[in-house]
Amino acid sequence: MNPRYSRITGTGSYLPQRRVTNQNLTDDLAARGVATSDQWIVERTGIHARHFAAPEEKTSDLGLHAARQALAMAGRQAQEIDLIIFATSTPDMVFPSTACILQDKLGANGCPAFDVQAVCSGFVYALTVADAMIRSGSARRALVVGAEIFSRILDFNDRTTCVLFGDGAGAVVLEASDEPGILASELHADGKYVDILCVPGGVAGGEVVGNPLLQMDGQAVFKLAVGVLEKTARATLDKAGLQDADIDWLIPHQANIRIMQGTAKKLKLPLDKLVVTVDQHGNTSAASIPLALDNAVRAGQVQKGQHVLLEGVGGGFTWGAVLLKM
Numbered sequence: 001m002n003p004r005y006s007r008i009t010g011t012g013s014y015l016p017q018r019r020v021t022n023q024n025l026t027d028d029l030a031a032r033g034v035a036t037s038d039q040w041i042v043e044r045t046g047i048h049a050r051h052f053a054a055p056e057e058k059t060s061d062l063g064l065h066a067a068r069q070a071l072a073m074a075g076r077q078a079q080e081i082d083l084i085i086f087a088t089s090t091p092d093m094v095f096p097s098t099a100c101i102l103q104d105k106l107g108a109n110g111c112p113a114f115d116v117q118a119v120c121s122g123f124v125y126a127l128t129v130a131d132a133m134i135r136s137g138s139a140r141r142a143l144v145v146g147a148e149i150f151s152r153i154l155d156f157n158d159r160t161t162c163v164l165f166g167d168g169a170g171a172v173v174l175e176a177s178d179e180p181g182i183l184a185s186e187l188h189a190d191g192k193y194v195d196i197l198c199v200p201g202g203v204a205g206g207e208v209v210g211n212p213l214l215q216m217d218g219q220a221v222f223k224l225a226v227g228v229l230e231k232t233a234r235a236t237l238d239k240a241g242l243q244d245a246d247i248d249w250l251i252p253h254q255a256n257i258r259i260m261q262g263t264a265k266k267l268k269l270p271l272d273k274l275v276v277t278v279d280q281h282g283n284t285s286a287a288s289i290p291l292a293l294d295n296a297v298r299a300g301q302v303q304k305g306q307h308v309l310l311e312g313v314g315g316g317f318t319w320g321a322v323l324l325k326m
């Protein structure tokens, strides 16, 4: 018989060693003739610092550190994993997938491994797919990773975007269980908004064609994000038969403190139920939710038996939520 649920049994995360404060970034940008300030960044976004990967680090390396921590917490060996899903928009290579590269680094060779590309919603997409595969009986123990090196696709001459993002990784081990774990999820996309947040360049004939750096209409993204996050949260709660007040922790994609606090207020959640890491990590895209989850677990905030709502929103335009019992 197929298991009724999948449950998170371990979490892990990793931040590259190099921490870049707003002041560090402001000084670096000033040398290029790009004006910004700690005050502007903090007031508009809540970000104080982010981490940037070293030149030799790859997205799979960041994912590997996070995956090893998650496996250790779950008490599992890599060889016991029978599914790897890797959420990223900054893969090591065009192909093969970063999931395959990670699989080899872990020594978990043989199990299915693939990437999910849904930008900042990537982790909730990947977790939902892993949950469905576990409940259908096609996997029993999945490793779900979100990792990004956005610093490599930022235009450091564009102050409206380069101050927002950072690098990092988070991971969870998700296992078949008869105890409640993932209770409900919702995924959405609307491709008519491709242009408001994208990296439009590609590779053709051995050349980069088009702009290979991130471009964003920040205000359009902001308005869409605020609208969809409340709606998706309510739809996910409805599916699980729960109310706003049943949420112990809200862990939204960490893009901007104003979007996150706005969502918490709409859900009538006190702000101390909101897990915030954007201040120290910046926006790490697909890594932001598992990084924040792992931080909250290791800080003793998120505890077994509590209801946690994860919410992603990002390029595509994509959005979604996963409601789970830890």
Ligand code: ACO
Pocket: 035, 036, 037, 040, 041, 044, 045, 119, 120, 121, 159, 160, 161, 163, 197, 216, 218, 219, 221, 222, 225, 255, 256, 259, 283, 285, 313, 314, 315
């Ligand atoms: N430093 C100083 N001034 C700046 C900077 C900067 N880094 N960036 C922009 N400004 C200036 C602008 O030029 C503008 O000046 P002007 O009034 O003279 O024209 C002024 O600040 C205000 O700019 P706005 O764009 O109106 O600022 P806003 O309050 O909208 O904040 C921000 C911009 C932070 C980008 C906001 O719109 C936002 O957070 N949007 C959502 C972004 C987001 O969540 N993105 C991630 C989605 S996830 C994914 O999929 C990757």
